[in-house]
Amino acid sequence: MKALIYPEYGRLEVGEWPEPHPGPGEALVQVAACGICGSELGSFAAQSRRRVPPMVMGHEFAGTIAALGEGVEGLILGQRVVVNSVVHCGECDLCRRGLTHLCRRRQVFGMHRSGAFAERVSVPANIVYPLPESVTSLQGALVEPLANGIHVVDLARGNDLETVLVCGAGTIGLFSMQAARAAGAQRVAATDTNPHRLEMARQMGADAVWNPAERNVAEAALAWTDGEGVSLAIDAVGTPDSRRDTIRAARPGGDIVWIGLHHDEATLNTFDVVLPEKRIIGSYAATDADLRRAIQLFAARRIRIDPWVETFPLERGDEVFLAMLRQELPAIKAVLVP
Ligand SMILES: [Zn+2]
Numbered sequence: 038m039k040a041l042i043y044p045e046y047g048r049l050e051v052g053e054w055p056e057p058h059p060g061p062g063e064a065l066v067q068v069a070a071c072g073i074c075g076s077e078l079g080s081f082a083a084q085s086r087r088r089v090p091p092m093v094m095g096h097e098f099a100g101t102i103a104a105l106g107e108g109v110e111g112l113i114l115g116q117r118v119v120v121n122s123v124v125h126c127g128e129c130d131l132c133r134r135g136l137t138h139l140c141r142r143r144q145v146f147g148m149h150r151s152g153a154f155a156e157r158v159s160v161p162a163n164i165v166y167p168l169p170e171s172v173t174s175l176q177g178a179l180v181e182p183l184a185n186g187i188h189v190v191d192l193a194r195g196n197d198l199e200t201v202l203v204c205g206a207g208t209i210g211l212f213s214m215q216a217a218r219a220a221g222a223q224r225v226a227a228t229d230t231n232p233h234r235l236e237m238a239r240q241m242g243a244d245a246v247w248n249p250a251e252r253n254v255a256e257a258a259l260a261w262t263d264g265e266g267v268s269l270a271i272d273a274v275g276t277p278d279s280r281r282d283t284i285r286a287a288r289p290g291g292d293i294v295w296i297g298l299h300h301d302e303a304t305l306n307t308f309d310v311v312l313p314e315k316r317i318i319g320s321y322a323a324t325d326a327d328l329r330r331a332i333q334l335f336a337a338r339r340i341r342i343d344p345w346v347e348t349f350p351l352e353r354g355d356e357v358f359l360a361m362l363r364q365e366l367p368a369i370k371a372v373l374v375p
């Protein structure tokens with residue numbers, strides 16, 4: 038079958054890849070659409086050990102059931118589905134606590150197992166979700182990143198969502214913003230160093246947007262909240278600067294959720310966290326409930342993707358991937374269609 042192959046560090050090519058066969062408990066999904074994730078662009082650029090070639094990447098996907106392995110019940114051939122990006126074991130202490138996204142033996146598509154930049158992919162049947170007729174396959178491919186945004190907002194439970202700051206207006210930032218709105222956020226602000234992305238954040242409903250290259254984000258956030266600080270500050274970038282911005286912008290007792298993975302290390306003023314009792318929470322992937330909620334929000338037409346998501350044929354996958362890496366395309370999210 039055809040796939041976008043990552044044959045060695047620094048190279049990508051569209052070519053032939055071995056046909057997957059569903060094992061017991063697995064389903065074969067004919068991929069309809071698969072989004073290129075920022076984490077994949079980052080891994081490729083950094084030649085990260087988190088994704089080791091030769092392999093096929095791709096973990097944000099929707100498609101139809103093309104075959105069923107032994108013992109699979111509840112799915113039917115031809116059914117339209119989305120798939121979670123994280124495969125869990127169902128047996129470890131974390132799975133037993135319901136934290137399947139943190140499974141001790143978790144596997145991510147296009148990282149630990151073959152991904153969906155391909156015509157077909159084998160997936161465990163227990164992470165497959167039926168897609169309602171009202172949700173398109175393109176929206177289906179965006180269910181996973183939207184679920185990530187929903188998860189970020191959900192981690193801040195216990196705090197009100199009076200004012201929310203989202204650092205980074207990429208896919209996760211724009212979805213976190215919309216997830217916050219859907220969860221009842223009253224006012225939302227977004228930051229990005231790219232003016233085009235700030236404009237998209239505006240169109241997606243941000244009440245205020247700031248460019249950190251031109252304005253001190255923490256000062257802007259304090260002015261925007263009459264000196265109080267925001268209830269929830271989300272870092273969807275992951276640089277030392279964006280992490281410091283979220284800490285300073287949050288009000289005392291406020292929540293800070295970090296999902297961005299740009300840099301590993303950062304220097305922080307820890308007293309800024311301890312003295313005003315701010316809570317820093319890490320976020321990774323999404324739960325079963327987040328996925329279901331994401332499908333519901335798309336079905337209810339609460340989520341907008343039209344001006345910032347673009348589709349491309351899988352045949353052009355290598356070229357599109359590299360163009361996204363160099364930020365040469367107007368799209369914030371590129372989705373490959375086999
Ligand atoms: Zn992703």
Ligand SMILES: [Zn+2]
Nearest residue numbers: 126129132140
């Ligand atoms: Zn587990």
